Amino acid sequence: MLKRILTTPLIQIVLLTLLVLIAMVASFAPWTAVENRNFDFWAGRVGHPEDLPIAIVAIDDRSIEQFGGWPWPRSRIAELLNLLSENNAAAVGLCLLYTQPDRGEGLAVVQEMRRQLADPQWNGDRSTTARFDELLATLETRLDQDAILIEAVRRTRNAVLPLYVSMDAPADVESVDPSGLVIVNSLNPRVLPAVASGRQQEALRAIGAGFQGPPMGNRVIAPFANLAGKAGALGYLNLNEDDDGRIRHLPLLIACQGRLLPAFALQLALKSSGARLKDLAVGLDLFGQPHLNAGKIDLVADDAYRIPVIHDEDWTRQRRFSFSEIVNGEIDPVVFKDRIVLIGITAQPLARVFRMGLNDRSPEVEVMADALADILSPERISRPSWTRILEIGVVLYFATFLALVIPRVSLRLGAGILLIFLATWYAAAVGLLLGYGYKVEVMAPATLAVVGFLVLQLTVASRRMQAAQLEALTTQGLSYQGQGMLDMAHEKFMQCPVKDRSVKHLLYNLALDFERKRMFNKALDIYRHIRSAGTYRDVNKRIKRFAELDNTLVGGARGEKPLMMAGGDAKPTFGRYEILQELGRGGMGTVYLGRDPKINREVAIKTLEYAEVEPAELPDVKNRFFREAEAAGNLSHPNIVSIYDVGEEHDMAYIAMELLKGDNLTWVCIKGHLLPVPEVLAVMADVTAALDYAHTQGVIHRDIKPANIMRLEDGRVKVTDFSIAHVMDASQTRTGVVLGTPNYMSPEQVDGKRLDGRSDLFSLGIVFYEMLSGTKPFKGDSMSAVLYAIANSRPKPLTKVAEDIPPCVRTLVNKLLAKDRRKRYDSAADVAKAIDDCLKRL
Known part of the structure; x- marks a missing residue:
């Protein structure tokens, strides 16, 4: 279900x-x-608008080559800052973090010398000392890199310095005291709206938005205090990579040490637009989505206070200027007037590089430029x-x-x-x-x-597929059932869903077939299987009847009717053949009159009942039986009985063959019922025609006798019972085995020698002799005596046992009964010719 x-x-x-x-x-x-x-x-x-006043000063490979390895003297950076300040840059973002003051030893030596000169105990000439101190002071000013940089930062309009927020710093790293610095350059968390109202929370959950809030940091890494104090603002350079290692978002705020720190790009945008950080207002829309507003800046962020960042390689390339080109005067600094300038390293491998877009790799300063452009652009992605x-x-x-x-x-x-x-x-x-x-x-x-x-x-x-499989299974099952292969049909039907009513119908009919074939246990199993899926027709009644059945045989003992009647409501069948009545019994089985329902044709069905055979002999007997079907089934001749089908039930094998209406020759081999010589010759001619055809097909009969030759009501003659015939195959040995009816065996057959078609001619000669005389040519009190006579004794001449036998007939019979097969006719065709010649003489 x-x-x-x-x-x-x-x-x-x-x-x-x-x-x-x-x-x-x-x-x-x-x-x-x-x-x-x-x-x-x-x-x-999408790209960035071309009119955004943003420029990038890149400390690139050319600059490193010209000014030496990194880090440079801080005065070098101050020189650039002074140029930008003098040319009225709108804002400057320095993407270089100086966390510690410069500890140059030269400056320390100069400062120590000036201290000693200022010592009251100094005995040197005052004028010389003053002059020397003046020179040292000048040298100290030039050596004090921090002072030069701090002064440049102080003079720079809207200078923004970087910091980093450690999201998971090691425990042994002490955080910088944020006294004043972090507080001035951060927001009180109270500026954020309450997480969301009750209705907003319901709306958030409905659309899957949730409310995450700004990311959390635990440690601030800022510029040293003297430098940071002169900056117009501080902002973090943190970038959060997605799971695939690419930058697609910029967090605008990070919560750390009880404060909300702004992004470096956000601080630059605020400074360049004349707004202040404390002017930044944060609100939520109907669905709890954050909006950040300050002056001309209006940003729509996600629930983690992030905005999308895209990289425009062409845009950044057009706005990238080499540090060396500016300092060398190759580029007029006036181009930076009223622009927001970002300074950072792009030289490899010094620069921090981030993956953006499809396949781009961007230095940190360019990522900050992209983020700034996304903040300032009126056409930003949101x-x-x-x-x-x-x-x-x-x-x-x-x-x-x-x-x-x-x-x-x-x-x-x-x-x-x-x-x-x-x-x-x-x-x-x-x-x-x-x-x-x-x-x-x-x-x-x-x-x-x-x-x-x-x-x-x-x-x-x-x-x-299930329907096709069901159809295939049912089709195969019905095919097997139609061929009488009930076990295979049962295997197919049992794979079908029994709850299907059509399957129940198929199983029910199969159970009836098992009843017809006296396989009641299997029929009972099927009825129970059908009942497991609910009642169907008279299944319960049949199950009850079989449960009470004590396997009583209506027939089955020798001489009794061998079929089991299923209460009289199911006709017994062999394969597809319905059994109508018993015709007779043989040495290994019974012959029945049957009907092929497909073409409504009556057939003779010869059975091999396994119960009549010793278990040890059953495999060999079954082989002999099916060999008859194989050999005879390949023969098609007017004087040979036709084989239609062969099959096997659980307790017997059967052959369906042409139904013959007439009598065998046994009756006309008795004195008083003998046929005239011409008729005998006519019968022998038909038999030799059948044997000639069989021999040319590689088959020898090996059991030619009056009982295996039928004379039909219309006068036709048919040779039957190829039950011990077999294919002549030179690759297999046919010696050492005695098969056949003793009175009609050939000498070589008695001796167990390899046989050929001339063996059938000897047996035909015995039948010929018997039809002419009414007596057998070889007799004896026992089978061994008969076999001895066949191998060693000469039969009585026909003239002594029969009257009026023409000479040509006597010659023909004598030659057929020659002990040495080399002296017999070479083939059945030669016999037929001799019979024809004899008939012409009569």
């Missing part, structure tokens, strides 16, 4: 939709990687709260389409419509991104559509 419910298309789509929605809410969607790469591809085509509602709506739309439409249309039509919907959805998402900068995640609805469609098609295919 559960399996049937779970394979219902509606239930499958509902469950799949719930999984997709849960993945969206829980943010562990397996399609995130594909979603990110799709965003990288299209976001790279993800409004309504995008999640849109995505959920599209998910539900696809779910409805999959559940209600796909199961009712063809595969091709459903796939075509779904592809159109997917293309429309994808195009709409790309259009919103490129046209309006709205980031819409397309993969959740697309995943539902594709996976749902595949699941439905797999379900349909599975059902079709």
Whole structure:
């Protein structure tokens, strides 16, 4: 029942939709990687506006080559700052963190010398001392790199210095005392709105937005105090990589030490726009999405206070200036007037490099420039709260389409419509991104559509496969059942679901067939199997009857009717043949009159009853029996009985053959009933024709006798019973085995020698002799005496046992009965010719 419910298309789509929605809410969607790469591809085509006043001063490989290895003297950086300040840069962001003062030994020596000169106990000339102190003071000023840099920072308009927030610093690293520095350059967490109202929280949960809040840090790594104190602002350079190691978002705020620290790019944007950090207002929209506003800056962030960051390689390349080109005067510093300038290292391997976009690798300073551009740009990429509602709506739309439409249309039509919907959805998402900068995640609805469609098609295919399998099993089972192979039919039908009414019908009919074949235990098992899936027709009645049955035989003992009657309501069958009556019994079985229901033809069915054979001899006897069918079945001649079919039941084997109406020659071999010589010759001619054909086909009869030659009512003659005939195969030995009826064996057959067609001619000669005389040519009181006579004695001449036998007939019979087969006729064809010649003489 559960399996049937779970394979219902509606239930499958509902469950799949719930999984997709849960993945969206829980943010562990397996399609995130594909979603990110799709965003990288299209976001790279959005780009930054050309009119943004942003420039990058790169400490590149050329600059390192000119000014020497890093780190440089801090005065070198101060020189650039002074140039930018003199040319009225709107703001300067220095992406170089100096956490400790410069500890140059030269400066320390100079300062020690000036201290000694200032000592009252100094006995040197005052004028000389003053002059020397003046020179040392000048030298001290030049050697004091920190003072030069601090002064340059102080003079620079809106200088922003970096800091780092350690998200997981080792315990043995002491944090810098934030007294004044961090407090001035951070916000009180109270500026953030309450997490969300009750209704907002419900709305957040409904759309899967949640409320994460700013990331948490535990340690601030800032510039040394004297330098930081002269900066216009401080901001962190932290960048958070996604799981694939790429930068796609910038956290605007980080909570640390009880304060909210702003991003480096945010501080630059505030400074350049004339706003202050304390002017920054934070609010939540209806769905709890943060909005940050200060003056001209209005940012829509996600629940972790992040904004999307895209990399525009062409844009950054156009705004990148080499440090050496500026200092050398190759570039007029006036180009930086009213621009926001970011200074940082791009030379490799000194620069920190981050992966962005599809395949770009950007130095830290360029990433900060991209982030600043995204903050200042009026066409920035954002993800409004309504995008999640849109995505959920599209998910539900696809779910409805999959559940209600796909199961009712063809595969091709459903796939075509779904592809159109997917293309429309994808195009709409790309259009919103490129046209309006709205980031819409397309993969959740697309995943539902594709996976749902595949699941439905797999379900349909599975059902079709099950139906095809059921049809194949039932077809095979019916085929086997029609061929009488009930065990194989039973194996196929038992693989079918018995709860299916059509399967119950098939099983019921199979059980009836088992009844007809006297296999009551199997019939009972099938009836019980049917009942396990509920009542059906008279199954309970039949089970009760078989349970009470004590395996009583209606027949089966020797001389009695050997078939078991199933209460009289099921005709016995062998294979597909219905048994009508018994015709006679042989040495190894019974001959029945049967009917082939397919073509309504009566046949003779000869059986080999396994119960009549010793267990040790059964394999050999079965081989002999089926060898008869194989040998005779390949023979097609007017004077040979036709074999239609061969089969095996659980307790017997059978051969279905042509039903002959007439008598065998046994009656006409008795004195008083002998046929005239011409008729005898005519009968022998037909028999020799049959033997000639069989011998040319490589088959010898090995048991030619009057009982195996039928004279039909219409006068035709048929040779029957190839029960011990076999294919003449030179690769197999045929010696040492005595088979056949003793009175009609050939001498070589008695001796167990290898046989050929001339053995049948000797046996034919015995039948010929008996039909002419009414007596057998070789007699004896026992089988051994008969066999001895065949091998060693000459029969009485026909003239002494019969009257009026023409000479040609006597010659013919004598030659057939020659002990040495080399003296007999070479073939049955020669015998036929001799008979024909003899008939012409009569």
